[in-house]
Amino acid sequence: MNTLLEIEGVSKRFGAVIANENISLTVKGGEILALLGENGAGKSTLVKAVFGLVRPDSGTxxxxxxxxxxxxxxxxxxxxxxxxHQHFQLVPVMSVTENLILGDEPKRFGVLNIKRARAEVLSLSEKYGLEVDPDAIIEDLPVGMAQRVEILKALRRDVKLLILDEPTAVLTPQETDELLEVLRNLAKRGVGILFITHKLREVMAVADRIAVLRDGKLMGTTTPKESSESKLAQMMVGREVVLRVEKGPGKPKEVLLAVRNLKVIDDRKLEAVRDLSLEVHAGEILGIAGVEGNGQRELVEAICSMRPRSSGEVMVKGQVIPNLSPRAAHLAGVSHIPEDREKHGLVTSYSIADNLVLNRFDQAPFANGWIRNLEKVANNGEALVEKFDIRAPNASLSADSLSGGNKQKVVVARELSQQLDVVVASQPTRGIDVGSIEFIHNQLISARDAGAAVLLVSAELDEILSLADRIAVISNGKIVATFGSKEADRNTIGRLMAGLAS
Amino acid sequence: MKLRTSHYITLAFLVVFTYFYRKDGLVATSVLYTAIQFALPLALAAMVGVMCERTGVVNIGIEGTMLFSAFTAFFAGAIMKDTVQGMFVGVFTGAMMGLLLALMAVSWKMNQIIAGVIINILAAGITSFYYRQNYSIPATLHPIDLPVVGAWPILGPVLSFHGPITYFGILFILALWFALYKTSWGLRSRAVGEQPASADTAGVSVTRLRYMNVTIAGAVGGLAGSYLALEAVGIFERGFTAGKGFTALAIMIFGRWNPLGALAAALFFGLTQAVTNQLMIDEVVEIPPQFITMLPYILTILVLAISAGKVRPPAAEGIAYEKEKS
Known part of the structure; x- marks a missing residue:
């Protein structure tokens, strides 16, 4: 096939950060090229340059x-x-049809032909086997569906080269498999595909060729046949990565976190957590496995007192946590690594150092009564940046300037660098790179070994299986089964997660 | 919700009409006629806000735009001894004010509130510094006697015999509604106001569209200013616009950034003012005139308090679009 895309010697820097350095790549028609790299390696910048969203400093x-x-x-x-795009470029308040036609609308003398647009959307979705409701409003759609709209939007323009920026970061395993299938079909039709990801399994499954970026430089290209997951991980991170988590057996002691008969209402005013009870002991990790949307978010928010409990109680070290006081939960010893780090974990416009003391900025040594001790805050910032391997030139930069994995490390650093009693970690490694995942996993295990009770909620079953000492399966707001890590079996858990009785 | 609001407003008109009609049919129609006259500049000024904010630019310089345009329209009309030419000068002035706002808000990425304040201060300063007495325009713009409609009972005297800017303004508002929701320009404009990055990736130029809309909106503000100076009263005074540009923002919010909603809201404001005027003339109530001039502001506060938290502004309003982000 012909060469569709040729990148020759492209460089780009943002201030002091070198995003791309002299990168050359090609993509042919009908070929799937996976662009692999850690967060902050410069993958997004490179494809944005191809798409004309970023102007390269040099190269063609x-x-x-x-x-x-x-x-x-x-x-x-x-x-x-x-x-x-990684963050969907869809207008949330508009319909699927309106989003699909934006920029190239069927019209007559400037007046939209909505009927024709709708028909076009339907035939497009049929042609590629991507089912969508043309009249649905984007903000009402689940993520996987919104992504479909995003893909259709690209396909509508008769694409020859389709770029996908971490498309699977937000998808469930099933949605991911469906997406990979769609990509294979598109490639068969002769479309060249540039697929950005840091998930090795997907790369091995779908790519024809693999290009690995690290620190803005191209480390080399290879193919799934010539390579392996561990080789790729090493190329990405620059050192050997342990893909399996190494941990000793847990030594559970007294109960630190107890949830009794908890009921919680979700945003739609439906009961999301239904009479749920659980206990987490000191020195163990309890993993909550479940398909997203089965009450995990509400459970976590209720434990951290961010969401009102309609009945039941949460006790930390035998002390009842008052309703709707995240501060009381924090003071009682609950560390919280929230699901949405941008929304609940960080104030992205604040500096890294300030973000590292968000929950204790007013306590000694970071404050003296009403006066903040900025020197202590700064020192603490530099120390934690070092200790938690946060890739930033210095701690006074705004958290905005960090990549996803490093943002998450800031949250983890803050939450795990204090007196540890109970750690509630919700999707702690979502959308971040292999190196950061490994690091965060090790931090959770050392928190456990230091005697904390860790509650781990994750949509990734593999994460639960490799980290948890005990596994509770949540379905429809209830714990339907609990396993010790030895007796846990993928298939059984999968069936329970799907709501099927075992 | 929108439907209910328009029902209330229709009801208000009926109640007012019935109240005055029991005493005198002529007074009843004239109150409604005046309500339209009071409403029009507010409605047009609200369209300035709708056009700007729907594309994501906050315009609090509507007051200044109207004031400056009223000034140039009046003095151009007086010097050239031609009211119609004065109107075109006013519209052109408005467009230039819009262009200035676009320059500050879109190109220089200034804080849009400050950009608007600059326009207001600029207009207030220049118009009072260069203000001269003893100028007059030859005549106000000619009212138009509508055929057919003018002969209708009751509605005829209410709807007919308004000036050309009034009729053009109402047509413009209807056209703007159509354009915003039924044309590709409208779809793109709304997308730019909600999620400019989406529009950009779809190949829509955010900068160009914002420039275009803010400038056209400025021209509409110029028309509203010209209306005040050339069609409604035929004079110009310092501080002539008396806060109408700010009231218009409340009207825009009350009308949920929808041209028709804002038109309905403006009619309600106009009605309130017309009724108060009539009650004062009839000496039914004795209110010090200071309180009458307070009325639009009080209404504005009430309306904003009522609609606070219930309305959803365009998501990207007030935020300059940065194309390159790592």
Whole structure:
């Protein structure tokens, strides 16, 4: 097949950060090229340059042999480049149809032909086997569905080169498999695919060729046949990575966290947690396995007093935690690694150092009565950046400037660098890179070994299986079964998660 | 909700009409006629807000835009001894004010509230510094006697015999509603106001659309200013617009950033003012005139308090669009 995309010597820097350094790559029609790298390795910047969202400092980008002159999205689209963004580029208040036609609307004298647009959406979704409801409003759709709209949006423009920026970060395992199937079909139709990810399993499953980026440099290209997951991980991180978590057996002691007959109402005013009870002992990790949306979020928020409990109680070290006081929960010894780090974990416009003391900025040594001790805050910041391997030039930069994995490390550093009694970790490794995942897993295990009671909620069954000492399966707001880590079996748990009795 | 609001407003009109009609049919129609006159500049000014904010630019410089345009429209009309030419000067002035806002808010990425304040201060300063007495325009713009409609009983005298800017303004508001919801320009504009990055990745130029809409909106503000100076009263005074540009923002919010909603809200404001005027003329109530001038502001506070938290502004309003982000 012909060469669709040629990247030659592209470099780009943002201030002091080198995002891309002299990168050259090609993608042919009908080929799936996986661009692999840790967060902050420069993958997103590179593809944004191809799509005209970022102007490279030097180097050329050729599409179909023609040099793309400037950073011009419209020109890239006209050349047949389509992009599925990591953060969906959809207008939440508009319908699927409106989103799909935006920028290239069927119209007559400027007046929209909504009927034709709708028909077009239906035929498009049929052609590629991606079912969507043309009249649904984006903000009402589940993530996997919204992504479909995003893909259809690219396909509608007759793409020759489809770029996907970490498309699977937000998907469930099933949705991921469906997506990979869609990508294979598109490649068969001759579409060139540039697929960004840091999930090794997907790369091995779907890629024709693999390019690995590290610290803005191209480390090399390979193929799934010539490589293996551990080789790729090593290329990505630059050192050997232990994909399996190494941990000794847990030594559970007294109960630190007890949840009794908890009932919680969700945002839609439905009962999401139904009469749930659980206990977590000092020195153990209790993993909550379950398909997302079965009450995990509400359970975590109720334990941390962020969401009102309609009945039941939460006790830490035998002390009842008052309703709706995250501060009381924190003071009682609950550390919380929230599911949505941008929303509940960080104030992204604050500095890293300030974010590292968000929950204790007013306590000694970080404050003296009403006056903050900024020197202590700064020292603490530098120390934790060092200790938790947060990749930032210094702790006075805003948290905004960090990649996802490093943002998460800031949250983890803050929550785990205090007196540890109870640790509630919700999706602690979602959307972050292999190196950071390994690091965070080890931190959770050392928290356990230091005598903390760890409650781990994750949608990734593998994560639960490798970390937890005990596994509780949640379905429809209830714990339906509990296993010791030895007796846990993937299939049984999977069936229970899906709501099928074992 | 929108439907219910418009029902209330229709009801208010009926109640007012019945109240005055029991005493005098002519007074009843004239109150409603005046209500339209009071409503029009507010409605047009609210359209300035709708057009800007729907594309994501906050415009609190509507007051200044109207004031400056009223000023240029009046003095151009007086010097050229031609009211119609004065109107075009007013509209052009408004467009230039819009362009200035676009320059500050879109290109220079200034804080949009401050950009608006600059426009207001600029307009207040220049218009009072260059203000001269003893100028007059030849005549106000000619009212139009609508054929057919003018002969209708009751509605005829209410709807007919308004000036050209009034009729054009109402048509413009209807057209703007259509354009916003039924054309590709509208779809793109709303997308830019909600999620500019989505529009950008779909190949829509955020900068160009914001420039275009803010400038056209400025021209509409110029038309509203010209209306005050050339069609409604035929004079110009310092501080002539008396807060109408700010009231318009409340009207825009009350109308949920929808041209028709804002038109309905403006009619309600106009009605309140017309009724108060009539009650004062009839000497039914004795209110010091200071309180009458307070009325629009009090209403504004009430309306904003009532609709607070219930309305959802365009998501990207007030935020300059940054294309390159790592």
């Amino acid at each position: 980008i050729k599409i179909d042999g023609i040099v793309m002159e400037s950073s011009d999205t419209a020109a890239a689209i006209a050349r047949g480049v389509g992009m599925v």
